[in-house]
Amino acid sequence: HPPAAGRFILVTQQLQVGSYCCDQVIGRRLPQVLDSPMRFFEWNPMGRILSCFSRYQDEVDSLVPHHLNALLVFCLIAVCACVVTSVIFPIMLLPLVLLITLFYCVCVCVCVCVCVCVLWFQLTSNCQYMIQSLMEVEARFISVERLLEYITLDPAEDWPRCGAITFQDYQMRYSQNSPVVLNGLQLHVSGGEKLGIVGKTGSGKSSLAAALFRLVEPAAGRILIDGVDITSISLSDLRRKLSIIPQDPVLFTGTVRYNLDPFSVHSDEEVWAALEKTYMKDTVRLSVPAELTQDEGTVSAGQRQLMCLSRALLRNSKIILLDEASASVDAETDSLIQITIRDSFQHCTTLTIAHRIHTILQVDRVLVLDHGQVTASPVQCGSGSGLFRSLVQVHVQVQV
Ligand SMILES: Nc1ncnc2c1ncn2[C@@H]1O[C@H](COP(=O)(O)OP(=O)(O)OP(=O)(O)O)[C@@H](O)[C@H]1O
Ligand SMILES: [Mg+2]
Structure with a gap:
């Protein structure tokens, strides 16, 4: 049965998109969040991180594919309607007002007019749904953007090649209210x-080691290893x-x-x-x-x-x-x-x-x-x- 087959394909495709999104965003990104420095967990309460992952991920998994599907279907219908209208009556592709004016002005075959009108109204309602779906997809992609904020870069496999270390005006404190233990460190160590x-x-000698291993995040400045x-x-x-x-x-x-x-x-x-x-x-x-x-x-x-x-x-x-x-x-x-x-x-x-x-x-x-x-x-x-x-x-x- 064609409609049932079509629905089956749509649902399968929706599940595939959902599973792909889940794999991309949760499967690959969650370990990176778990590896985040201590300051990330100090600044972001566990509840917020969990709610971010559950809420945004739910949207990415279910709503994004759903609206994406709807957008595709409405686009397809719109394209078909445009093709049919343009074949039957190309002038109908002009803006709606112009079309209606022309429609009432030009005398055409009643049968063709009815057919074209039906298609046209379908097209306009489709356009409405299409725009709505487009807006939904755009809105849901904010969730993807939010999740991607947690991503860090992957260094080159052979990094660090030379092993040069540079401290640039580096400052560190163990917690926000404690005094600065490394204060404006400027240092270059060649490979x-x-x-x-x-x-x-x-x-502050051991603190310098803690800084290098990012046990504590910098209060200011940065540390470069081979320029990274x-x-x-x-x-x-x-x-x-x-x-x-x-x-x-x-x-x-x-x-x-x-x-x-x-x-x-x-x-x-x-x-x-x-x-x-x-x-x-x-x-x-x-x-x-x-x-x-x-x-x-x-x-x-x-x-x-x-x-x-x-x-x-x-x-x-x-x-x-x-x-x-x-x-x-x-x-x-x-x-x-x-x-x-x-x-x-x-x-x-x-x-x-x-x-x-x-x-x-x-x-x-x-x-x-x-x-x-x-x-x-x-x-x-x-x-x-x-x-x-x-x-x-x-x-x-x-x-x-
Ligand atoms: N986990 C920590 N939390 C808060 N402050 C700390 C912590 N570890 C060290 N400090 C403070 O940071 C400053 C520097 O300590 P650090 O351990 O780096 O000294 P150090 O030069 O290695 O000393 P030592 O020669 O005894 O090993 C000290 O004032 C210390 O009290
Ligand atoms: Mg020490």
Whole structure:
């Protein structure tokens, strides 16, 4: 039966459009919303996000295809009516007033006139519905626009190629009412450079790491990595490309392998090779239990940092941030960390938050932070500059 067949096609098409919209907007965009930075969730209450997704998505799923269908049907009818009218009586295509005037003025065959009139009135009513549908479609697309506002850009697969980091007048505060902890940071770190960061406790060294990983969003300014503003990409893309060795790493409950490669994307050989480069192969073989726990007693702070370095090696990150353990790490482990950084991360940009003087002797430049500000432009190691010399002198005095 033709009308039933037509309706079936329409309904099927409507369902297909609805399912496509759902896949495009919810299926692909929802994970990006879940990856949004903390500030997004602070500014947008959960209820608003849920209502946005449910209300707008309902409109996108059901109303947009429905009105789009109606628009298509009315357009089709209008086109048919125009074709028929233009074939039978082309002059009827002129505006309505002119047509009616002409219609009553010109004497035509009654039969043709009736036929044309019926078609014409149908056309005008169709036009009305067509415009109404057009307006509905336009109105519903606002929902699509609103949903698309939550979308972030995808960086290039090989980003960051060089690993250059630029802080442009960067300011950060942990919450809206708390004081600024990084205040107008201006800094450029070239790709592959080894930068040491020093400063008194509370000067903002770990906050700089938090800023780079977007644990906290900027209050002003921006951070560029190879020219890409890190706020323009998703959190998962950003954090996938950087590696951090935190001040006090926490291990997951599970095997060493699970801790190094939680998504099982590397072979056992690659995992052992990474452990070998960080001098952890024998330790893991001989003294680390098969099943790790978050109990800090089983693996020392230095060893946990070395495991983080193995993870960074496996991930092949271009940018490594090492927040040196401030708790005492034995001299041997400490020097192993330094040797690994020097040998295995030669081509990586390395930011080392240093608590020990011999660490900054290994880096290219030293940045001194004080109350969230750079006290002077970073100094070259061994340059004999006043700042570097005074750092060493302070250390020597403390040692004495
Ligand atoms: N989660 C947080 N919420 C609010 N304020 C914080 C938070 N973390 C740090 N701060 C504040 O930010 C400032 C800088 O702290 P940060 O941890 O960056 O110092 P740091 O230089 O790493 O010190 P340390 O050498 O002791 O590790 C401090 O005044 C601290 O009180
Ligand atoms: Mg710190």
